[in-house]
Amino acid sequence: MDNHSIKKAQQFKEDRFTKIDIIKHKHSTVFLLNFLPNQEMRPHNHPGRELYLLVIEGNGTFSIDGKDLEVNEGDIIYCNPEDQLGFTNTGGKPVSIYATMTKINK
Numbered sequence: 570m571d572n573h574s575i576k577k578a579q580q581f582k583e584d585r586f587t588k589i590d591i592i593k594h595k596h597s598t599v600f601l602l603n604f605l606p607n608q609e610m611r612p613h614n615h616p617g618r619e620l621y622l623l624v625i626e627g628n629g630t631f632s633i634d635g636k637d638l639e640v641n642e643g644d645i646i647y648c649n650p651e652d653q654l655g656f657t658n659t660g661g662k663p664v665s666i667y668a669t670m671t672k673i674n675k
Contacts, residue, residue, distance in 0.1 A: 602666040604658035612655035620648040627664030
């Protein structure tokens, strides 16, 4: 069993967004993405992995395959391995996104 605190993973840096691993196992990883206002993550994908994202604090805009999706606290997003995913904190407050990435067994 693993027991960890999300609050400890809410770490922000002035110069760039942060990705803080919370739990890491052979087939899955749980991490927190933290963004100060106007910080962004460039679009990218995760081949061979599914990604579930929960906005736990703040709001902003995901870019998924070139389409913008406004999200708020409490929204959940699913991304398949081919989705090109980016994010920008378009709000005035910090954003934290809880993420679970799982390896797809083929």
